[in-house]
Amino acid sequence: MNQRTMTYHLFRVGKVWHYRFQVGGARTQRSTGERVRGRAEQLAGLAYRDALLKSGANCNCPTLRELVRLWLDAHRQTASASHLQGVEIFGRLHLYSLADTAISNLTTAKIEEARNLHLGTHAPNSVNHWSRIIRLLCKWAAHRGMIDAVPFTVKMLKVQRKPRATLPVSLSLDWLRTLDELGRPPVQIAVRLMLGMGLREAEAASARWEWLDAARQTYTPGQTKGREAEPVPVPAWLIDYLRPFRKPTGLIVARTDGRAFGRGFTRASIAIASRRIGIDRITPHRLRGTFATLLSENGAPVQVVQKVMRHKSVLTTVGYLESDLTHAAKAQQRIAEQCGFA
Structure with a gap:
């Protein structure tokens, strides 16, 4: 034995x-x-x-x-x-x-x-x-019974958190137009799926028409990182954008031979479009962060953002949210006026 x-x-x-x-x-x-x-x-x-x-x-x-x-x-x-x-x-x-x-x-x-x-x-x-x-x-x-317990204890290093980029609302339309000018329709569709519903790049690559309910304006991802099958709302502008491409079944985004795209297929186009209009550090996953941040800034409670993002822990959701300094800036202006600095 x-x-x-x-x-x-x-x-x-x-x-x-x-x-x-x-x-x-x-x-x-x-x-x-x-x-x-x-x-x-x-x-x-x-x-x-x-x-x-x-x-x-x-x-x-x-x-x-x-x-x-x-x-x-x-x-x-x-x-x-x-x-x-x-x-x-x-x-x-x-x-x-x-x-x-x-x-x-x-x-x-x-x-x-x-x-x-x-x-x-x-x-x-x-x-x-x-x-x-x-x-x-x-x-x-x-x-698996190979050892009784982890035989070591190692603490994580403290890391200086760096500001992460989000797509500025004021530049969103210009950014999408610049992306469209590159002439890569599959990427154009995938980016809108990520920006409009907060999908991961891999989820956009595996998205299927049969998972989209245009009448109810919901989309139920059938292939996700956490194996969830929770419906997410689809904004009206995205329904309108997808309507001319609509098919009964199949991949929403596919190669010319019908196969799915691999990892990183949107990265180059995103980088080029961002560089052309002067936005730094936008990546496919930062579009998901932009989606979560905009939901929060426009009044969605963090628990709602968590559900839409399909996170198991609300702490994961909080990690995606960038601070909105608009309210702080307005308060600073009022303080300046009260003090006679303005």
């Missing part, structure tokens, strides 16, 4: 770190003699590994490289393309010295060392994404 892998447990007695674990039915508990957790974890990890080697136990414990492959195999039919790509890139380029380490031997010190290597060539945001992926993999391993 295969023995289930158990990781070591680190705890303090006074100011000194101790560890304990059980391998092959034998329980081991020792003092590391260290007061610094990182050094204590290294000693505990070495002791645990040596005990596994001496016992010859069949621990059913993959290396991190193997775990990436197992996760990809298990989720290839269920996870989104972007999620799969993120884990695949992590496994191919960003394992560093952890690649051939058994996941039961991963420690906070080892993770932090690899994270620092990643930080040397990547922005803090990317480093936090790296940390989330390795934790995701290990949580899945624990769920």
Whole structure:
């Protein structure tokens, strides 16, 4: 019978770190003699590994490289393309010295060392994404019984939040006209689906005519990131725009051969149109952020915005909303007039 892998447990007695674990039915508990957790974890990890080697136990414990492959195999039919790509890139380029380490031997010190290597060539945001992926993999391993629990604790880095661009209302029509001048009808339709209903680019690429109810002015996405099937309202202007292209069934946006477009098919056109009218940092996903922000600014409660955006958590929705400073600017003007500054 295969023995289930158990990781070591680190705890303090006074100011000194101790560890304990059980391998092959034998329980081991020792003092590391260290007061610094990182050094204590290294000693505990070495002791645990040596005990596994001496016992010859069949621990059913993959290396991190193997775990990436197992996760990809298990989720290839269920996870989104972007999620799969993120884990695949992590496994191919960003394992560093952890690649051939058994996941039961991963420690906070080892993770932090690899994270620092990643930080040397990547922005803090990317480093936090790296940390989330390795934790995701290990949580899945624990769920599958490969390890008892995630064997490390690593906090996210504090990241300076940068202002994110939204499409200015005053320039929206000029921006769409400029986009249309590029002569790429599928992109023109997809962008309006994203801007008018808050669809993700992949959802616009998979949108189908049979999911659109023009009479009720609703659209029910049948292929979404979170597997939801919730109807969203369709504005009248978008219904009017789509009417000349209407078909009974099939993709709303398709290649000339009828196949769906791949990831990023709107990005180049959006960048060109934005550059021509002087708007910076507009991306396909920022159109979704623009949609959410405009809903909020025009009185939609955040719970309503959450439902339309199909977010499971309202905190995710809040992260999409950019602050509307119009009210603050008007208040500042009134204060200036009251003080006699105006």
